[in-house]
Amino acid sequence: MTNVRTIILGASHWHVPLCAQAIAEEHDVIGVGDDDVSLVQVRQLAKVWGAPLEADWQKLVDLPNVGLAYVFGPHDGMAEKCLALIERGIPFVVEKPLGTSLNELSAVRQAAEAAGVPVTVPLVQRGGPTEKWLAKAGRPTYQRTSFVAGPPSRYLENGNAWMLDPVKAGGGCLANLAPHFVDLFLRGCDESAAHVDSRLSSVLHHQSVEDHASLIITTPEGREAIVEVGYAFPGSPLKRYCSFTSVGEAGFASVDSDGTATFTALDGTTEVDKINVDSDPLYDPFVRSVARTLEDGFRGLTTLAQLENVMRPIWQAYDDQHGGKEHA
Numbered sequence: 001m002t003n004v005r006t007i008i009l010g011a012s013h014w015h016v017p018l019c020a021q022a023i024a025e026e027h028d029v030i031g032v033g034d035d036d037v038s039l040v041q042v043r044q045l046a047k048v049w050g051a052p053l054e055a056d057w058q059k060l061v062d063l064p065n066v067g068l069a070y071v072f073g074p075h076d077g078m079a080e081k082c083l084a085l086i087e088r089g090i091p092f093v094v095e096k097p098l099g100t101s102l103n104e105l106s107a108v109r110q111a112a113e114a115a116g117v118p119v120t121v122p123l124v125q126r127g128g129p130t131e132k133w134l135a136k137a138g139r140p141t142y143q144r145t146s147f148v149a150g151p152p153s154r155y156l157e158n159g160n161a162w163m164l165d166p167v168k169a170g171g172g173c174l175a176n177l178a179p180h181f182v183d184l185f186l187r188g189c190d191e192s193a194a195h196v197d198s199r200l201s202s203v204l205h206h207q208s209v210e211d212h213a214s215l216i217i218t219t220p221e222g223r224e225a226i227v228e229v230g231y232a233f234p235g236s237p238l239k240r241y242c243s244f245t246s247v248g249e250a251g252f253a254s255v256d257s258d259g260t261a262t263f264t265a266l267d268g269t270t271e272v273d274k275i276n277v278d279s280d281p282l283y284d285p286f287v288r289s290v291a292r293t294l295e296d297g298f299r300g301l302t303t304l305a306q307l308e309n310v311m312r313p314i315w316q317a318y319d320d321q322h323g324g325k326e327h328a
Helices: 016-026 041-048 057-061 075-087 103-117 129-137 153-155 173-189 280-296 302-321
Strands: 004-009 026-032 068-071 090-095 138-150 196-200 213-218 222-232 240-248 251-255 260-265 270-274
Touching: 004 016, 004 057, 016 026, 016 041, 016 068, 016 196, 016 280, 026 057, 057 075, 068 075, 068 302, 075 090, 075 103, 075 138, 103 302, 129 138, 129 173, 129 240, 138 173, 138 302, 173 222, 196 270, 213 302, 222 270
Parallel strands: 004 026, 004 068, 068 090, 138 222
Antiparallel strands: 138 240, 196 213, 213 222, 240 251, 251 260, 260 270
């Protein structure tokens, strides 16, 4: 469904510009919200969409005949916004991690299911080049991801300083980056996490949130994923370092930071290709899939139940690292 009346909450989020053109073409934006409507990027987006700016998100939610909402912004305010949308029967797209605890996410999921309100999440690696290549190995027995993004200072520069506040963000690189790759593993093996071991560190940048995190996730069948994420790459046009490997019943697949992709089958033959490992271009097609599936309740896109399965081992890692206490 295109040109549905749409509101954007938290427009200063760094992912919004990646969605902006598709949103302009697929939806009719009637309101743009952010805690700081004076930010240049927020004003530019409102101009692109031809929509008024509003600092009070509740006024946007109360606009008549809203057919769709996008929820970005500080994680500690996400659940409240989502529940308000559910109360009004408005379908929405919400950024991970949806809150600062598993309890917040679970409450929103339960409310959405009870009310029959469609919700989806931009876990944009789904269906992307990396997932497709790793699938050559078959259902993963062992999988490894390393995804190291730029320094935390970039959030100070792009108007998202709240990302360095553990109360507002819920965590650092683990909560922000790892959901994509935990999802790739759990989705690939069609299991949930049974056990997680973890290590978090903030030694490099000495911020209140971690700049490096490692998870070892084990499923009930003993399948295993190692997920390493970080804010440890220098500020650079390269943006990030990433690499992936997956071992399955069909062989061994790998993807390197430069996009070199290799698959070695059980008979020893090897296939080599080059793929695009930049995740930024994946947001545009996601928005178009939202428009295409809105009438069908976002059929085929990520559900809140799936996000809950992804976030469970991540929030568990925070709790484990803080002596079993609430991470935020």
